[in-house]
Amino acid sequence: MPLNRCGILPQMEKRLHSLLLLLLFFAPPLFAQEKIAYQEDAEKKFQYALEFFEEGSFYAAAKHFQQLADAYPAHHRTTASYIMAARAHLAAKAPSRSLRLLEEFRLQFPGSSYLGESYLISGEASAAADSPARAIEYYLRAWKAGVQNYDRFAWLIHQLGSVTLSPYDRKVTENVLKTLDDAEKLRALLPLDGTATSKSATAGRAAGVSSSTVTPQSTVIAVALPGKVGDRQKQHLVEQLKRGMRLALDEHNASSDFKAEMLLLDSGDPAKLREECDRLEQDPRAVIMLAGAFSSDARTVCEILGERELLVLLPTATDAELTEYGRNIFQMNTPIEDRARLLADFAFLELDAEAVCVLAPDESYPREMADAFVQRCRELGLPVEGLAHYRTAERNLSEACGQLARSDRAKNAVLFAPVSSPKHIGSVLEGAGQVQNVRTILGGGNWNYPKVLKRHASNITIYFESDVLPEKGQRKMRSLLHRDREREQSGISREMLFGFDAMKLALHVAGSEPTTREAARRKLRDVFEGLRAPVNFVDSRVNRAMNMLRCFKGNIELLESFYAK
Template identity: 25%
Template sequence: MSRRALQMLLVVLGLWACKGLAQPVSIPRIEAAETEFAQALQAFERGDYGLAYRQFRRVIDAYPPHRRTTAAWIMAAKTLYRLGEYDHVIAWTETFAVRYPTSRYQREARRLRQLAEAALHRRQQQARMITLGILLPMDPDNAPLTQALFDGIRLAVEARNADSLAAPVRMVFRDAGTTPDQVQEALQQLINEQQADLVIGPLYSEQARAAAEVAEQQGIVLVAPLATDEAVSAGRSFVFQANPTLAVRGQLMARMAVYGLRLDSIGIVAQADDLTAQRMAEAFQMEVLRLKAAVLFYKRLPSPQAWAQLTRYIGRDTLAQVQALYLPLSGSNAPMLARAALSSLDRAGLTPRVLGNAVWRDVQAALQASRYRVTFSNDFYVDTSRADVKVFMHRYHSLGRSETPDRLVYTGYDVTRFLLKQLPDRSALNKLADRIRSAPLYQGLSIRLHFDGGQVNRALYVHRYRDGRLELLR
């Protein structure tokens, strides 16, 4: 045999030997394992996952490797997933990947592991989840107000949930109805059925008083965004008012007058049938006196027309004795009454400093108001030049809203942001009421919030008219 022929023979023999070595090892079929695998599948399909898992494990553990071994591994993993044993699924599929690296089920094992990891993450998120209850009326008259407030709440929750480090928040909603009984029933449902951890709402003082009873009994923090009636939170530990009460407004303006403006002789004028203005005036008077300044007079005017005749009802000499006049007003005609009062002082040739409440921002007589350095407390102010306000407006328009966000939108946002800042995680719920009371001043996009150890927000802006312009004083 020639040398070349011998080489060719060796090559052929080598190829034949390699082919023989490459023959796959036969995987046995074990009838008992086949039967038990079929029984396990039936248990899985009828939803008996505990039994199915035990049977798939027996198919794996009770026999040497066989034709159903890897399929049983994968089905055991699927069964564990259905049982919610996500940690076990992850460990099981990782072991499978190492033990059977060439299995045709590797892709399915990876898919199951990814599903289990995602489900485990969701479970962990749910364990951290904070449930925010929203209790607002949905009757035709109030639905637009509810929508505006809800838009702000929603944007605040979305901003919170964009922070992966903070506990996520979900919103649950109930129609507050229009009667005290309806609002109490709705709040009970929020707490007992939807597991609300805290609640924002309702809109008005009457409903808020009714809701406050339930919240206090249940020990659930409830924040009324608009109510100004002191009875809503008086004597309670879990009920808060984001909108300063009428008494607080009077008190804060008195402090500004005495401490901020250094006034020590003040007169007060309010309309006799304006109960809102009278409550502010009474609180103002009490606080001024407590601070050891003088209230030279407190005049209750008999009618709206009397604002144009201050010298007639009070007397020019009496008016001339005070450094400032506190003129609280309310109602839709308040700006007109404010201008009438200023014109009355114009005619008398007197220029005391005029102090007031938020309605003075709409006086529409900036030059005239500047002569009296009109200074007033204000619960709502938006500086549209702020970058964060511009971002907020863009986000609001992304909801499909074409109009400029109104007061309720901003209020819903600011109140919710403030509350969620006190809740970095679920553990903070245990001390939420204390955290609200002790929280530092919060400067929102439109409102300030500072409960200063109590149940009522005590933070306001102070504006004044100067040189024909309205400016922020404090």
């Protein structure tokens, strides 16, 4: 008899939840770790976090449990806090965070008696993250670690629905089965030669809102930006972003029968934003959200919406690893270190460089770019023949360039020079003449200063990546501003272009006809040629495309967009 027909599925789920709480609540202090003293304060905090969990406030529970897990020195509730934090993250629809936390737990406490439970939760998190093959592996490892309840195992496999394992996944599963005494009994439940049982009503959430019986006649583009920013300049940037978004929205609605509405939310109020996001998840018209004027408020949105169904597009945030909050998050503005890696790819693939040398100021992001560039070159097998740093205040780079000139092969190398100031550009160009036969410079950071380049470039060819707006795009933007009578406002700002392109991309995937979030997610994988810059998301969901410009003898031209190979 199918499990769900006899009422086993819902009853079992409730029993498992209650059992987990009982085990963790009554676990003795040394149940999962040895020689750890009882701490009254840790016990109180654990009970406090548990109250949030039992009330269904999973985000708050995860936060408090994780603080307890990270506390130093370790205490009698450390391992239990890891397990409960992972459970809470999973219940808060953040399976990727749950998985990362449990990996850390198993590294730190490989002998814990919670090991089997950790594998079980990892399996459920993998299932929630649409990775059924990984879920099966974790469930088997949980069995091996001592969590051996056949009915529970059968129920968990049933929850995965219809699964087809790749040859690699089948091999991994077979390898784990070989280590188990009950392998044959478990094998009968697994899709090792086809597919598992047909999908149950509870397995596999609908992707997006595709199961809705109502066909939306319009779309809602949610926009989460800070409402009020204390800094006047930052507030101006927020307004410029919104200005660009509204221009794109107005252009769309003027030419399309499928209308779009912009719903503005305050990313500076996390509690209210969370409520709005919960409501948007149930709205079939809401497919995508544009979020964050800065990396800080973008991170807030990612923490709330990570691994949920609503897609999140980050227009301007540059912090690395933001997309790791969830597979529904896409980052348009490539992080600094990723830009450096892309420039290394460009040197290798497009410039056919045989070697590179690096000249960088000894400060924050230019140095980070230099380090990332060197690392990527070594991964590509591209020799790095010289690396020199100079102090930010230096204008005479003869000593730094002299270090590069000592390498015989540096004279045939492409010189990579990340900068943080236009003053550095002139100094680099003057100093480059001291490295024999260096005639190609690859600029990192902002090299888009035509007057400086024309004054110092001479016969050196300079390639650089920039957010410069191509002339064609400038003409279109001026036309839109003229039509909307906005010429009296400030001109075309960089932030306005970010906002315009982000809204255009959102409308590209969700604004032409009724769609699902899963269909929109697939469409986001297409190459998008924005006014400001191209967008090409790869597996990390970070933009891997950029504008490349070339300057030779004072003439600057935009090359074809460069995409990750």
